[in-house]
Amino acid sequence: MTCIEARGLRKAFGTTIALDGVNLRVEEGRILGLIGPNGAGKTTALNAILGLTAYQGELNVLGRDPWSQRDQLMRDVCFIADVAVLPRWMRVSQALDYVAGVHPRFDRAKAESFLAKTTIGRTSKIRTLSKGMVTQLHLALVMAIDAKLLVLDEPTLGLDILFRKQFYDSLLNDYFDRSRTILVTTHQVEEIQNVLTDVMFINRGRIVFDSSMDQLESRYSEVLVHPEQLAAARALKPIYERQGLGRSILLFDQVDRQQLGAFGEAHTPSIADLFVAIMSNQSPGAAV
């Protein structure tokens, strides 16, 4: 089943075009990373999907139009929009009471058991919690909701590495099952590389790359090349070349790994490296 489907999604703020005809399709049960530079339109795309912003074009999330049916959609969709959007004046117990009160799919016992693993006190005010604890609380609230789609916008921004790791671990181990879909944007790409099943790059309001991780692994390879073999390697038309440890690292698209084996051991590039390669080919004047 299709979870999110967008066709020709456009959004402009004055003369700035945030989304320039985005087409995307996310199937149920995927974990999709939406990666892009600042100002690429990531948050605008998520806001459109969540019914927080009006748009032009067609958008369908779990069979609903998000802009006109946000409140109904939110029974099946959860989102964590960066850290610290939980109201600071609220007590932890009030947050639990409120979500239990308004959300028909919230399992309070589940949220309590997640919280029991943390040091968060029930009577604490959110303003007294650390950034990491607020995120833990938000995650506990969200994971206790039986939702079909979870949207995370920079969920771990400003957290230390322990919290970040824990965040994705609990998400994968305690929350994700094959029937749910997760859409995540982040700048810490390396940390979610192993979590994702799909990846999309967005730049200047357009989706410039869209692939499953399986496809990505079979299609792209990266090789560390000795200077004397560089000319031969370049003949295979790498899409990107960078320097590292006195050698050249060449990134190839759809080149047989056995062929590349002559230059060194070929491996799958990191999403970050692939992102840089594809973004630099996107720059004005460059051939795509």
Added chain:
Amino acid sequence: MNTQSSAVPESFGRQEVMPAVMSATRPLYWSVRRELWEFRSIYIAPLVAAGVILFGFLISSFAGIWEKALSLDPSQPKVAEPYNFAALLIMGSTFLVSLFYCLEALHAERRDRSILFWKSLPVSDLTTVLSKATVPLVILPLLTFAVIAVTQWIMLLISIAVLSVSGQSVAALWSHLSLFQMWVVLLYHLVTIHALWYAPFYGWLLLASAWARRAPLLWAFLPPLAIGVFEKIAFRTSHFAAMLGHRFGGGPEGTEFTKAGMAMDPLMHLTPLHFLISPGLWIGLAITAAFLAAAVQLRRHRGPI
């Protein structure tokens, strides 16, 4: 996830009905509760006012000021004065709270970005705005009534205690102070004037609070001022200012007792029918509805500041 599949058919049918009922009232109920959690001045302000009044009344009772007034001439209606004064003071405090609450209600959530959290829950913008309008239109008038009633009751107990200690007759107090009658008038005044007649003010302030990126107070006061000044310069009239003054200064027919004063058998002046058929009331409510509808649309479009 599969707990429903094992449920018997009837209970499954009930579960189908339940969400529909829940979607209508439960989010509203919880949204109102969260307003009371967030804006604690809603109940703290009248309680503090009541505390100050009771403390002052206690001191003055023991100092014998009111006692003297009583003993001088038991037939004069002055005994009710401190009670009316207490009611006035508490009403004033909650009215101020209403105004500032409305200015904050749709602004604070955008300022602290928590609107992103509220919007991530299945609560519509309409429900949210209605829950916020419920505070000045329903919660505060009823709360004001309760606080005033309890305060006056305690004042009465203090008076009785002081009178009995000083060996004076409590009967004079009873004959000139009928709390029950005062409470009926009070409740009528709060519902007709504070809730229904002032409703457009609250609606306007909520709209300003949803609209403003900064300084909702200025957005609330400058446009009406501009309209008034424009009218004065362009047409040399001041209908707009007069209209606002009339709206603020008192009710339509049927609530005149506010001017007549509460001391003279005020129940005679309660004419709810006149009030209910006065066009001013319904025009005001229609304007309130329009303001609130605009606030709903604004909340839908606006994100954090």
